[in-house]
Amino acid sequence: MRKILILAALVCLTFAQNVQECPTDGRLMKCVVQQQPVCGIRSLTNGKQIKETFDNYCIACSIGKVEYTVEGKCESYPAEAKFCSPAQSQALACTREYDPHCGYFNKTVQCLVPPCAIEQSNRCTTCSTENVLYTVRGNCRN
Structure with missing residues (x-):
């Protein structure tokens, strides 16, 4: 078993x-x-x-x-997409600077309303969010 x-x-x-x-x-x-x-x-x-x-x-x-x-x-993928490396996805700590990034989830996350994304304070925080595949600098577009 x-x-x-x-x-x-x-x-x-x-x-x-x-x-x-x-x-x-x-x-x-x-x-x-x-x-x-x-x-x-x-x-x-x-x-x-x-x-x-x-x-x-x-x-x-x-x-x-x-x-x-x-x-x-x-x-x-969007031309401005910056993919999260495996190392970035496993980051345990990030700096606190404010540089907003929109993180787009991989296919394992099912969204009811697209875009399937999360807004975070910086790229490190965004990439270390589970199932984020890539980021785009700035706020998420609706």
Whole structure:
């Protein structure tokens, strides 16, 4: 019974996951040609992000320039979207500066009225909110 519960929990986590980190250990990945588009993200030192669409997670990560991927084509997200990295999503503490950001939730959150978003005082606070996928600077639009 315990094994079934653990397996069910892993399956739920797999379906809920929208962001996947790329391996950083330098291992080579053998990729198959499978169409499951992802948006590959690389962060620059100035805080900007380079976003590029790839056929799948494996191909995106195998080139060595992508830190993590997000489900779907980059073009399917707003141009001003800044994705929350896995590390930002797990932040335990944030500064208190006021720089409002609107955080948009991933597909696991069901909203009655779009947009499915939350407004927070800064980007760190927004990204560390559970299930926030990306942020846009400023107040949420209705």
